[in-house]
Amino acid sequence: MTKKILLIVLIVLSVTFVSGCTNLAKDFSEKFGNIEKPDNIESSAESASDLLSSETDVLYQVSxxxxxxxxVYDGVLPVAELATHGDFGIGTFDGLEGEMLALDGNYYQIKTDGIAYPVSGEMLTPFxxxxxxEADENFRLEKPVNLTELENFLDLNLPSENLFYAVRVNGNFSYIKARSVPRQEKPYPKLADAVSTQSVFExxxxxxxxxxxxxxEYVKGVNVPGYHLHFITEDRNAGGHVLDFEMENGDAAIDITSEFFMELPTSGDFYNVKLGQDLQNDMEKVEK
Structure with missing residues (x-):
């Protein structure tokens, strides 16, 4: 008799415990939602590309x-893939061959002849x-300005020195000086030496x-602190990396870009090069 009573008590306790666990699981599910254990990390989480595709205020950078x-000039990313991250931007191509400019979704390669060539999706970029x-601020520039004066004007109208900004200026120029660098061969020279053979267009x-x-300023070594501008003519036939200009008038637009995503090369020279040395000196040589 005692054994039967004990058995009944155990059964009742077991049912109560299971019922309690079921209710607890139900309450947890209602409060936090269903959580499933993923088969692997990649299948359970959005990839970086998926996350970026839904955001427009992201600056996407290669290397x-x-x-x-x-x-480090070997191309690591096809332009077709780069174009999925933006319709506006700058860079260069495999072997440092020319200046890249993307505008309104069209990608161009400005070679040492100064001509802007349409780019195929298979072409690679090292940077x-x-x-x-998407413009957040627009300004009309009625008076003539040079490169330094334009930068000073824009600086006065930026909400913070600590964010990234995409800059687009449509203007009428009395003078503009630009450059492009020829394709380099291995062993690749430093950029400061490569630009010594640059072509300059006026x-x-x-x-x-x-x-x-x-x-x-705090991104020194990762990006170019300050302004980095390329130019293309209104007919989209010529341009280059901007060295100087005199602009009569124009319209400036600023896109405040609060998110930054950088994709690094996973092989090649990037793995072996020593970075972070003599940055300021190298940059000054390149911008001359």
Whole structure:
């Protein structure tokens, strides 16, 4: 008799425990939602590309400016894939062959003849910066300004020195000086040496668009602190990396870009090069 009573008590306790666990699981599910154990991490989480595809205020970058300064010129990402991250941007191509400019979803390669060539999706880039351009601020520039004066004007109208900004300026230029660098062969020289063979173009009385970015000072080595601008003519036939200009008038637009995503090379020279050395000196040589 005692054994039967004990058995009944155990059964009742078991039913109560299972019922309690079921209710607890139900309450947890109602409060936090169903949580399933993934088969693997990749299948259970959105990839970085998926996350970026839903965001327009993301600056997407391939490699680092310091790697480019040190001669890491092998292309690592096809332009077709780069274009999924932005319709606006700048960069270069495999072997440092020319200047990249993306505007309104069209990608161009400005070679040492100064001509802007349409780019095929198979072409590779070792370094590029792109975003989907959506203007947050617009300014009309009625008075003539040079490169330094334009930068100072924009600086006065930026909400913070610590964010990234995409910069687009449609203007009429009395003069503009630009450059492009020829394709390099291995062993690759440093960028400061490669630009010694650059081609320089001078345009007069021409309309066109400045395309580029303003990066904060703290990204030194990762990106170019300050302004980095490329130029393309209104007819999209010529341009280059901007060295100087005199602009009569124009319209400036700023896209405040609060998110930054960088994709690093996973092989090649990037793995072996020593980064973070003599950055300031190398950058000054490149911008001359």
């Amino acid at each position: 680092t400016i310091d790697a480019l300064l040190q001669g 590029a910066i792109v975003t989907y351009f 345009f007069e009385n021409i309309s066109g668009t400045l395309v580029g970015f303003k990066a904060p």
